Amino acid sequence: xxxxxxxxxxxxxxxxxxxxxxxxxxxxxxxxxxxxxxxxxxxxxxxxxxxxxxxxxxxxxxxxxxxxxxxxxxxxxxxxxxxxxxxxxxxxxxxxxxxxxxxxxxxxxxxxxxxxxxx
Amino acid sequence: xxxxxxxxxxxxxxxxxxxxxxxxxxxxxxxxxxxxxxxxxxxxxxxxxxxxxxxxxxxxxxxxxxxxxxxxxxxxxxxxxxxxxxxxxxxxxxxxxxxxxxxxxxxx
Numbered sequence: 001x002x003x004x005x006x007x008x009x010x011x012x013x014x015x016x017x018x019x020x021x022x023x024x025x026x027x028x029x030x031x032x033x034x035x036x037x038x039x040x041x042x043x044x045x046x047x048x049x050x051x052x053x054x055x056x057x058x059x060x061x062x063x064x065x066x067x068x069x070x071x072x073x074x075x076x077x078x079x080x081x082x083x084x085x086x087x088x089x090x091x092x093x094x095x096x097x098x099x100x101x102x103x104x105x106x107x108x109x110x111x112x113x114x115x116x117x118x119x
Numbered sequence: 120x121x122x123x124x125x126x127x128x129x130x131x132x133x134x135x136x137x138x139x140x141x142x143x144x145x146x147x148x149x150x151x152x153x154x155x156x157x158x159x160x161x162x163x164x165x166x167x168x169x170x171x172x173x174x175x176x177x178x179x180x181x182x183x184x185x186x187x188x189x190x191x192x193x194x195x196x197x198x199x200x201x202x203x204x205x206x207x208x209x210x211x212x213x214x215x216x217x218x219x220x221x222x223x224x225x226x227x
Contacts, residue, residue: 035216037162045154045162045205047216059214062120095161103168104209104216105152109161 002026004096004110011116012086020113022079022096027108030054030074033101036081038092039112046092049081050099057101064090086117121210123219130225131196139191139222141206149208151189153182156221157202165204166191193224201226 008020022034036048049060049070058070069082079096094113097106124142131137141151151169154162164173166182169189179194193200206219 037216044203044221045156045207045218047218050216061215100167103150103152105150105164105167105207106154106162106216107164107167107173109163111161 002098002108004098004108006094006096006110006113009094009113009115011118012083013119014087014117016086016117017082017084018086018115020081020083020094020096020115022110024077024079024096024098027098029072029077033099034070034072034079035097035099035106036070036079037095037097037106037109038090038115039095040089040092043092048094050101051079052101083115086115088117091115091117120213120215121208121217123206123208123217125204125206125219125222127220128223128225130227132227133196133198135196137193137196137200137224139193139204139206139224141189141191141219142187143189143208144187146187146189146208147185149184151182151184152207153180153191154205154207155200155202156205162205196224196226198226200224 003025005023035050051070067085096110098108153166155165156162169184170182203221205221
């Protein structure tokens with residue numbers, strides 16, 4: 001059974017930093033592209049970033065480019081998102097999702113980690 | 120940037136058919152994917168590549184895509200289908216993933 005378990009969320013001040021983690025199991029992590037998708041309270045889904053299976057290709061949404069960094073550790077089956085210079089509009093539930101890079105869909109999702117940016 | 124347009128809400132009686140639309144410029148040339156998100160839960164992929172269903176998704180869920188409109192259809196709607204439904208495409212010109220705003224299905 002595919003499992004994606006996010007952690008690392010919490011409260012951060014504007015301008016601060018947080019690092020999210022996603023522990024993957026039940027599939028061959030090193031063969032799967034991965035992504036982060038977020039959802040602000042009461043709002044729709046917003047793609048944040050994607051990383052290829054070997055980490056060689058990375059994309060970011062314009063809203064986070066230059067502030068967030070996605071990475072992965074294929075030995076520890078872990079995906080990370082380093083979030084710097086946080087703003088109020090970064091407040092959201094952040095989902096980790098496996099990603100089919102060929103067709104561009106998110107096939108498995110975690111339950112999310114809540115990030116709140118507030119002073 | 121590429122924009123996907125979905126109506127905010129849809130109401131359907133049990134046993135009837137629900138049709139969700141997702142509009143975009145020449146969307147028929149792209150692969151469209153659909154997600155179901157029930158209240159308090161993570162999204163679930165229900166249709167990918169316009170019309171394919173992942174394992175475990177009932178045959179009641181089907182998709183189509185042509186011209187400037189993609190459609191997700193749920194036949195014989197059940198109370199358990201009540202959820203938000205999102206369409207999504209890959210905008211290869213920007214290498215960005217794009218979601219529609221979502222449609223909330225209410226089962227009457």
